[in-house]
Amino acid sequence: MYNNQKTSRKALAGVSFTLGPGLYGLLGPNGAGKSTMMNIITGNLDATSGKVLWNGKNVLRMGREFRRVLGYMPQQQNLYDSFTGRRFLLYIAALKEIPRSDAALQVQRVAELVHLSSELEKRLAAYSGGMKQRLLAAAALLGEPQILIMDEPTAGLDPKERVRLRQVLAQLAHDRIIIVATHVVSDVEHVASEILLLKEGQLVDQASPAALIEKYAPGGTLEDVYLTIFGEDEA
Known part of the structure; x- marks a missing residue:
């Protein structure tokens, strides 16, 4: 759940995960809850239950200490x-x-x-x-920043710049946490340590691209995994 001054609705439910250094792709169709999750992690939205921890500390209580380690690229600004x-x-x-x-x-x-x-x-x-x-x-x-959160970072980029940005993020991810929220599978398919699959506000699965392919689309691609879980209408 999250609240703001105008609305109160259940956008995320039962979402729990632990991350270490690496690049994580947050995949899901529009309306899956990706932006909501990003805003809760960054403290821009208040969750009615649950909490986000950084090194065992509640980020809402860390204030400026957490903001110093956080980098955030919103979908629009x-x-x-x-x-x-x-x-x-x-x-x-x-x-x-x-x-x-x-x-x-x-x-x-x-x-x-x-x-x-x-x-x-x-x-x-x-x-x-x-x-x-x-x-x-x-x-x-x-x-x-030690935590870098990017919401649809390649939107509007030409193919060359999309590849360049993916390469930069992959290099930076060796010693920090990077979360890339997207519905474009190619943005994370070859650079992500793990993929988090979000559907209708719930975390469907979390694993490496190879493990997800083996589980949902043996012999296929991450695109096939996406189609299997979310359907062709959301591709």
């Missing part, structure tokens, strides 16, 4: 069109309380990771949808 890309990232760095002495270097580093360093002096009004998406990914990476 309003941007300031008058800002340049660099100014926006420096603004996010300030919100994350990154020291000024480190902020400029971090901004340059994350921009390079998402292949946006040559566009930092442009105003956001001139950014394409894909460039804005990469900018949000860079913002999430500021502060070297």
Whole structure:
């Protein structure tokens, strides 16, 4: 369950899992509860029952301590069109309380990771949808977060940039937790340590891509697993 000021409805039920360093794909059709789960983990929504723990601590009680280890890329975010890309990232760095002495270097580093360093002096009004998406990914990476949560991060990216972002996330996942919520199987099929399958607010299964294929679609692909569990209408 979750509550906000306007609604109260059962969006997740009986969802429980434990994660260590690695890249986790959260797969499910639209309306499965992926964004709700992301918002609960990040503290943007209050759950009426259950809790999220980080190193044994309730994240809702950790406050700024948890925010310092968290990087979050929402599915949608309003941007300031008058800002340049660099100014926006420096603004996010300030919100994350990154020291000024480190902020400029971090901004340059994350921009390079998402292949946006040559566009930092442009105003956001001139950014394409894909460039804005990469900018949000860079913002999430500021502060070297130990938990990185990304909601549909490849939406609007061209095929080359989708592959580049997947490769960056796979490299970063060696020493941190990365959760990628998506309904696009190819975003996580070859880079995820484990896949979490979410359907109608319930966690159907959690395992490596190979284990899921063996269980649900022997000799097939993760796409076949998706079709088996969610149906062709949701592919």
